[in-house]
Structures are given as structure tokens and as C-alpha cells.
Amino acid sequence: MYRDGTRKSIWQEEIKRFSSDTDLNQPFDVAIVGGGITGASTALQLQRSGKKCILVEAANIGFGTTGGTTAHLDDFFDTTYAQAISDFGLDQAKLLAEAGKDAMRIIESNISGFNIQCDFEKKVAYLFALDEKQAKQLDDMVEASSKVGHIMEYTDQIPFPIPFEKAVIIPDQGQFHPIKYIKALCEAFMSAGGNIVEDCLCESHEEDNDQVIISTSKGKINVQQVVYATHIPPGVNKLHFTNAPYRSYVIAFGLKDNDYTQQLGYDLSDPYHYYRIHEINGEKLLIAGGEDHKTGHTEDTGECFTRLENYVRQYFDLDIPYYSWSSQYYEPVDGLPYIGKMPGSNGRTYIATGFRGNGMMFGSLSSQILTDLIVNGSSKYEKLFDPGRIKVGAGFTNFVKENAEVVFDFVKDKLTREYIRSLEEIKEGEAKIIWYDGDSYALYKESGGKLHALKSTCPHAYCEVRWNSAELTWDCPCHGSRFSVNGRILTGPTVENLRRIDLEADN
Ligand SMILES: Cc1cc2nc3c(=O)[nH]c(=O)nc-3n(C[C@H](O)[C@H](O)[C@H](O)COP(=O)(O)OP(=O)(O)OC[C@H]3O[C@@H](n4cnc5c(N)ncnc54)[C@H](O)[C@@H]3O)c2cc1C
Structure with a gap:
């Protein structure tokens, strides 16, 4: 699987593996977590600005939304300039328009500078x-x-x-082929001395005054700064309430x-x-x-x-x-992305998320904002896209509504699980959440009869997963974690798989 779903996207044939034998014990300046357009663009720009960088990807470059996008390059956004003026004021809306121009400039300059086909x-x-x-x-x-x-x-x-x-x-x-583009960015990053480590899940980080220690599935990495280009970072944090x-x-x-x-x-x-x-x-x-x-x-x-x-x-x-x-x-609650210092961080942890349907542009723009913040300590966009902002008025109703829905989903799914008398009741191609002996399970029967059984509670915030028949995945309605029918993580913020139940052993 090269993408976080069962269906093949139009871009998928271009996805290739980046093998690297990077020694994780050496110190790095910056770790960029996530190998989509945001991570690839940011890693390249930071490396070229003189930082020694490592890009850490849970699966493979292009595995996430960048492998499933449609790659229109637009500087009119899902949040319209009319909404931006009304919610943030004319000056900030003008800055948003400037952000669109800057994003396009970054993409065009990467394409011409690295001769990207x-x-x-x-x-x-x-x-x-x-x-x-x-x-x-x-x-x-x-x-x-x-x-x-x-x-x-x-x-x-x-x-x-x-x-x-x-x-x-x-x-x-504009438009382009997103995987050809980020693959070339990654190659340029490696040519500039950057390191890419695939199949490496970042599980958590600890930030102190001198460094950040990242715990990954391949070991710990010591860095000066970390950038999460993963949509929502692992763990439970404020971003879950605002996206x-x-x-x-x-x-x-x-x-x-x-x-x-x-x-x-x-x-x-x-x-x-x-x-x-x-x-x-x-x-x-x-x-x-x-x-x-x-x-x-x-x-x-x-x-x-x-x-x-x-x-x-x-x-x-x-x-x-x-x-x-x-x-x-x-979807960010007030309509604008969150790009900058992670809420609660003392200046070593950064985030770029909440792009709506404009992530080709905002992901590219993030590379400039985050490089400016990390290398120079400031960016002209830091206030507009501040991840710590809570703007009552702009988005506050959405904030309350989205979080009320999370609580509703949490409770409803705990109350509405099905009982079945026998596993034979599940037909081929069918998936069900069932209640058995005081616990709930996610069951899926393949055509051919093979049954996959998992604990159905998402390890991230303990909501119950729901079946996605289009991609044959189990999706969490609360914060968007997703799992394959084998229980393997496809999309964070979870850092744990759904627990597999060995049906043979239980019989
Ligand atoms: C159907 C669709 C169409 C779209 N069309 C457009 C469009 O036309 N134009 C546009 O501008 N935008 C569009 N967007 C939005 C845009 O595609 C996304 O915003 C953008 O691809 C996000 O890129 P990213 O790098 O931030 O995230 P991703 O591409 O999702 O990359 C994140 C990466 O992080 C990895 N990861 C996650 N957690 C961890 C962890 N704990 N440790 C290590 N790695 C981790 C994932 O495996 C993934 O590869 C569209 C979105 C969708 C869904």
C-alpha cells in the first residue's frame, strides 16, 4: 500500500520508496515529521537555509493526503476574502491574499530552481x-x-x-502532479545533505530548554526543533479542538x-x-x-x-x-490554517495544519513561514496563522459545534453497538461493530470469508471507530485517526494500532 486507503489515486504510480541508512544517534538541528507537501517543502527550505534536517515519515513519502489530493493551485481559498474581511479585518484579509501570491511564488521557484518535471x-x-x-x-x-x-x-x-x-x-x-513535485523536492533535500527515514512513526516528543527528544518506532532522535507536518500531531492537544x-x-x-x-x-x-x-x-x-x-x-x-x-x-x-x-x-474552526509555534511549546515545536482544500498552497507557504520562524525568529504571517489563536466570533460557533459533535459521537457509539449470535451472521464484504462479553469489536469479512476482528475503540481518545466502505478502513469520527482492516494505523493522531483479535486462538 502506497497511500492511506485501499483505492488507487491517479498519482499513485509515481510513489517510490526513499531508502536511507541514517544513523539516528547523531544530533540534528530540525526534525520534520510527515512526508507530504508540507514536510517535503519545509525540510528542503530549512536544509538550504543551513539547518541539518531529518524528515521522518510513518509510511512512505506521499502516503497521506498529498497522495490523494487533486492538486489545483489556487490563490482564492475555501475561506473567501469576504469571510476573511468580516472575521479578521481588511488588513489581515490583504495579508491572506499576499499569502496566496507567496505560495504560488514558492512553488514556481522550486519548479524552476530544481528543474522539476x-x-x-x-x-x-x-x-x-x-x-x-x-x-x-x-x-x-x-x-x-x-x-x-x-x-x-x-x-x-x-x-x-x-x-x-x-x-x-x-x-x-495552476495545476501540477503532486507526487512528481514532492518526490523531486525530496531528492533535492537529500542532495543538499538532508536525511529521510520512512516507516518511522513519531510517537511523542519531550521538549526542554536545550533540545527536543523525539521518540519514534526506530528509536529516539535529538533535535533543536521539531516541525509536525502531520495534520494533527500525535497525542492529545489543543489542535484537536480547533481542527x-x-x-x-x-x-x-x-x-x-x-x-x-x-x-x-x-x-x-x-x-x-x-x-x-x-x-x-x-x-x-x-x-x-x-x-x-x-x-x-x-x-x-x-x-x-x-x-x-x-x-x-x-x-x-x-x-x-x-x-x-x-x-x-x-477544517480549522475559524477558517484559516494554523502555521507556527505549537500551543504550549516554549519555541522548539512547530505545526502546520488546518489547510481546508488549499493544502498545496498553504503546505508550500508553511515552508517559508516555518523557516523564517526557526531561522530568523519571526514571520510576517505569524499572527495571522498563529496556532495558539482563539478568535471568539470567527469560528467560535463552529468550535462549540464540532466539539459537541465529538462528545455526541463518543457517547452515541458506546450505546449503539450490535449484538450478534454467531460470526456466521456477518456476510462476505460486510463490516460491523459488535458488542460481546462486555467489550466492543470491529469485524470485517473479506470476500472469500476471511474474518478480521479488532478491538473497536480508537486508542487515541477512546471513541469507537466507524466503517468506511469506500476505502475499506476503520475511521474514528472524533479526531480522524484511521486504520486498515488489519488494525494498522493509516492516519494519525493515534500512534497505536487497533488491537487485533486472534479468532483462531479464542476458539
Ligand atoms: C480529495 C482532496 C482534494 C484536494 N485538492 C486540493 C487541491 O486541489 N488544491 C489544494 O491546494 N489542496 C487540496 N487538498 C488539500 C491538500 O491535498 C492537503 O491539505 C495537503 O495534501 C496536505 O499535505 P500535508 O503534507 O500537510 O499532509 P499529508 O500529505 O497528509 O502528509 C502528512 C504525512 O505525515 C505522515 N504522518 C502522520 N503522522 C505521523 C507520525 N506520527 N509520524 C510520522 N509520520 C506521520 C503521514 O503518513 C503523511 O504521509 C485536497 C484534499 C483532499 C482530501
């Missing part, structure tokens, strides 16, 4: 309203964009076969002819649908995405693909789906 293309984006309510929202977005110096212009036509009420064109957007995990679904369809636009398209539905073309192995495919929901909060995740496919086929005449996959992103 990653199918990078500049594009025009079309944002279209499907009804009057969305049209009003679009008007607000255009007005706010002009206030922050971001270009959006009305247009009467869009190159997508979708009826629309109102639309805008946004110049200077909620969401799943999003993607299908890559074959095209019937070449009469498809090469530009980027997005509607304003909630959740929104998005479209773009990418050529894989000489064949152009239409990538379409949407159907987002909170992790563990949809009964049948497989149906999300059916709904997405039916929706897209209403408008586009397409060949078969070649790929379909889902992946996980994190």
Missing part, C-alpha cells in the same frame, strides 16, 4: 454560481476580492457544459473526445464540485471531486462515489472512471 501548468479558473443564492455569494466574493487586490472578473461564458447563473474568471492559477477531519471524493474519468476545456472549474455548492484535466500515461482524464463530509459521518461512504459520478454525468459525456479515491483534509 511535474506537469506544472498555469491555468485560468472559472468560478460559477448555479442559482441565485450562489450568485449573491459570488457578488460578495468579487467585491471582497477587489478590496484585497485579488483579480476576479465577471464573464458571460464558461467552458464547462454546466448551466450557470453567474460566473467569474480568475487568472494566474475537524473531513473526507472528500474524487473520480478521474476517461474522455470520449478532445473537446474538453483545459481550464479549472468550480461551482459554489456546499460542498462544492471541481473539475480539471490531467494527462496520465498519455491519456487525458477529467478529474472531478466533491461530496465532502465529516470523517465517520456518512453511513455508506461508497455511495459518495455513486452520487459524484451521477452528478458529473448529468453534464459531461464521459468514458469510464479510471480512478476513484477519497482522502482526508482538516
